[in-house]
Amino acid sequence: MTALPSSGTTRAWVVERPAPIASGPLRPVEREIAEPGPYELLLGVRACGVCRTDLHLAEGDLPPRRPGCTPGHEIVGEVLTAGAYAGGFTAGERVGAAWLAGTCGRCRWCRAGRENLCPASRYTGWDIHGGFAGHTVVDSRYVYRLPEGLPDEDAAPLLCAGIIGYRALERAELPRGGRLGLYGFGASAHLTAQLAVARGAEVHVVTRSPAARRLALDLGAASAGPDAPPCPLDSAILFAPAGSLVPKALEALDRGGTLAIAGIHLTGVPPLDYGRHLFQERTMRSVAANTREDGRAYLAEAARLRPAVRAVRYSLGRADRALADLAAGSVTGVAVLVPP
Structure with missing residues (x-):
């Protein structure tokens, strides 16, 4: 030593x-x-x-x-x-x-x-x-x-915001060229948006912050607004720790869509209506930390992408x-x- x-x-x-x-x-x-x-x-x-x-x-x-x-x-x-x-x-x-x-x-x-x-x-x-x-x-x-x-x-x-966003994107099972919704646009979301855009996705951001909406559009998002995305989504990731957004994100999914919840903490989730929120094979799943392989894979992709931080x-x-x-x-x- x-x-x-x-x-x-x-x-x-x-x-x-x-x-x-x-x-x-x-x-x-x-x-x-x-x-x-x-x-x-x-x-x-x-x-x-x-x-x-x-x-x-x-x-x-x-x-x-x-x-x-x-x-x-x-x-x-x-x-x-x-x-x-x-x-x-x-x-x-x-x-x-x-x-x-x-x-x-x-x-x-x-x-x-x-x-x-x-x-x-x-x-x-x-x-x-x-x-x-x-x-x-x-x-x-x-x-x-x-x-x-x-x-x-x-x-x-990159070491948490980036890696967790990477795992959340994998868990969301976004199809190639699909429409992705991001709810909340802080540290992790602003890196995940760039990764998804680089992979060919159409990204729609939902956030109350005007400054975050401007940043999302600067980073290649197709839309950024305070309420709902303008089109049905193939996948969505909830970054904001607000359980009240879970039903809204599920409603925005197209048939067969997947919602990944990226945070380690979430406030209470309101009751869900099966027909409105989950029917037609919509899926909701959590994201629990990451593996070292996630970290290595994301950092290798980030080395090529060079995200704007x-x-x-x-x-x-x-x-x-x-x-x-x-x-x-x-x-x-x-x-x-x-x-x-």
Whole structure:
């Protein structure tokens, strides 16, 4: 191993007690820099995307798993120290750490290539400290080598917003050249729209934000409005964490269409009417995290596509402000923390 940074401590944000973001659940701390184990990497954080899941964790929509945990799971980092069995990574290498942080590798889900359903799965920023910090330690078996030429702040959102959008698009089973509806147009949707357009889809966006509608049209959407798409959809993805949109998205589907719900948290879903919402073989399915194969496949596609990332930069010291802006819906694109 190379030597640890000489300071011995790192600045980090922790969720002290989950609560509404306006009450300040995030607290800045100085923490000892951990020494990585045999399969681990110590990273100097170069950029970390701010995801809605971080907001759900801070506000308690997702119950805390580790007291005083540091959020952040879209981490671009520089390898500072590599464990003896850390997969050939070397000091100075740029890597990405994402939401999935570990699995058992033995259960029937792992053995079947569905490790995202592993009952023992662990997650960055929920089970282990994440990237709202100057340094963090991650399992080398769950990091990604990143496409060359992408700035750190553009690469960071690919690691969750991009990967989850990729899996949601796969789960939506969009036919070639089909019509895709996107409900909500934040970090993940603005990357997914570009992926779908590049694959030949006709994309229709539903969002209340005028700025997000303008961005959607700039990125190649065929339409963007506040209510319903102008035509029947072959597939749809619900990114907004609003269960009230589920019936509306199902109603917009053509016969045989599929709705994929991409979020980890969703408010209550109103009662569904079988004839209006599900008959004619309409399908509704959830999206649960991702596999490492999803991550590798998406990053390879993104390396070719070179998506336009609308990154809004915040210093690490303003992580609480970034989450507050996300909660208020005032971030068009994706917020990214950039440590000094």
